[in-house]
Amino acid sequence: MNVSALEEYGLRCAVQLASLAEGETLSAPEIAEREGLSIEYVSKFMLLLKRASLVRTVRGMKGGFALTRLPEEISLKDVFDALSNKRKAQDEFCKSFAGKSETCVRSSACTIRPFWEILSLYVEEFTTKMTLRDLIQSEQVTLNKTRNIAQANVEQYRKLKEMNA
Amino acid sequence: MNVSALEEYGLRCAVQLASLAEGETLSAPEIAEREGLSIEYVSKFMLLLKRASLVRTVRGMKGGFALTRLPEEISLKDVFDALSNKRKAQDEFCKSFAGKSETCVRSSACTIRPFWEILSLYVEEFTTKMTLRDLIQSEQVTLNKTRNIAQANVEQYRKLKEMNA
DNA sequence: TTAAAACAATACTTTTTTGTACGGATTTGG
């Protein structure tokens, strides 16, 4: 379970834009400099973000990039969706199957689908709630907040487990 | 954010073993048949699971595989850890960096690290609590349980968000 | 003893992902 390079670096670039003032833009060379990535690579991410309408561009000599919405209006899920090559729909899950069988052998009693569904929900809920604004707070603030959420969830989980046991 | 093929198919194979009776084994050809994968591919997963001591093997003509522990004693995290090629330690996060810079330019103020940490915690908590036993319950039972957990977490999250707001 | 069935392990091929290169289009400013 991991995050692709596209998702990681694309998010970083989006975060760079999040702290811009109204009307300001940031060019690809500047972003590349700040994140220590190549200009070409940064351009690639920005193109994807633009195509998803998360970013607007200004062409020409003094051009650059800016978010189309306020940082608090762009969720991390928005960013990830823009960057991930192909989004597998929930329903499509058992169709993208690398095995021999023409029809997914697990369609009748797929043992791991419920697990997938909940884990996806878990991640999705989290990435939907977190916004670019959250990520430009001071690291300590963000960390505290996120830790609290985690802790609460863990405790909630334990209670539920006991109830079910 | 997705699960690797190794993790997915490896988990499926592990789940197949989870419903075996004491002393029984399941051969690679049998598992391959049930999951619709090639025998060679299944063998690859089983080797990894064996090396992580999650699975024991019986060689020879009537050979096969079995779990070394009870299904409720093997978490999904155990399985994933066994299968993922290289586990990035939490501390190592900012070292595995594909950019130009010799030193990770974000080490001083890494905007996305807190997010990574919490998301990892989220996922880890979940995979640690879920066991192979959970996955061999009826789909409906598992689904209900996991949905409850998700719902509880979501609500908890919202409350916290309001408190912080 | 020998053949068959199965695990063990590594090497190899194919596909996907990652990252770079380059030529074209657009704007600024001299």
Added chain:
DNA sequence: CCAAATCCGTACAAAAAAGTATTGTTTTAA
């Protein structure tokens, strides 16, 4: 107008992941 700086887009190269092939070892059973 022309040069420089920038976005735009695709094509290409390198690396990693996915999946297959092959050869060897172990055990069963005729």
